[in-house]
Amino acid sequence: MRITKLMNVVILCDGNPPRPEQLKEALKHSSLFIAADGGAFIAKSMGVEPEIIIGDLDSYSKTGKEQASVIHDPDQETNDLEKALAYAFKKEGKNVVVFGATGKRLDHTLKNLSVLKQFNHQFETLVFKDKYSVVFLLPKNFETELPLQTTVSLFPLSGKVEGVTTTGLKYAMSNGTLENGIQDGSSNLTTEKKIEIVHKKGDLLIFINHKTDR
Missing domain, CATH: 2.60.120.320 (Thiamin pyrophosphokinase, thiamin-binding domain)
Incomplete structure (x- = not known):
């Protein structure tokens, strides 16, 4: 699979899932769809297929039948969202929407908000979305x-x-x-x-x- 310069990236994490129509609408305008580890299961449940599945794969196990490229990154100093964002940056993504970064475990949500701050300067826009809110860091x-x-x-x-x-x-x-x-x-x-x-x-x-x- 060859991925060249792209602009819009959708990342799906393994937190509380978005509404299916939210995800599918975002995918209409995306150039790359990345599932962060267990986010691949949420994608499958909604009938959509990521191009990339990336993470330490403690939730997702490769089957060999995926259409997606599966990237195993065992680094325990970074979480799955960090891995997905680093991949998006490497592929020259500019505008990133992240679903599933909130909900479930509060410590995971807080960590992902820290990751939002960490990567915010690397993209033109970096936004978290869930069923309830759109979340991003404000410019001055x-x-x-x-x-x-x-x-x-x-x-x-x-x-x-x-x-x-x-x-x-x-x-x-x-x-x-x-x-x-x-x-x-x-x-x-x-x-x-x-x-x-x-x-x-x-x-x-x-x-x-x-x-x-x-």
Whole structure:
């Protein structure tokens, strides 16, 4: 299999699975589909086939019948998501969507958020998606348009984020500080279609929540 320069990559991990339509819609716009170890089983259950299965293979066992290329990387200093992202970077991926990086074990979710920070600078965009939220690290100056009454949460991934100013949110901040254990920015609401978020120092994570009861 020959993979040349590509732009859009979808990675499926072994956490809580996305809705099948979420995954299939993302795959319509992707150039490469990577399953991180046990994510291959989720792909199979949804009737889709990855091009690459990569990991330490403690969850997935090679059958020899795969259409995918199976890459066994036994390195215990990196988790399966790190392995998948490193592969995507090596193949010149630019925009990466990761499903299944959250849910199940909380320690795995926290580790994957750390991996998000680790690899964020290597791609033009790196986004986690699940049934409930779209999650990514914010640039220092960020603006977007969202439906009114969309739930938006901000989380100081670096522990403390300074100089936070928001517009278009119900609970506004002006040059404020978010710090774990002191003040967080969870469960805010959009009051305008256009929102703007600025921060001066630290790593600020945003959760944009879907309106879903599933």
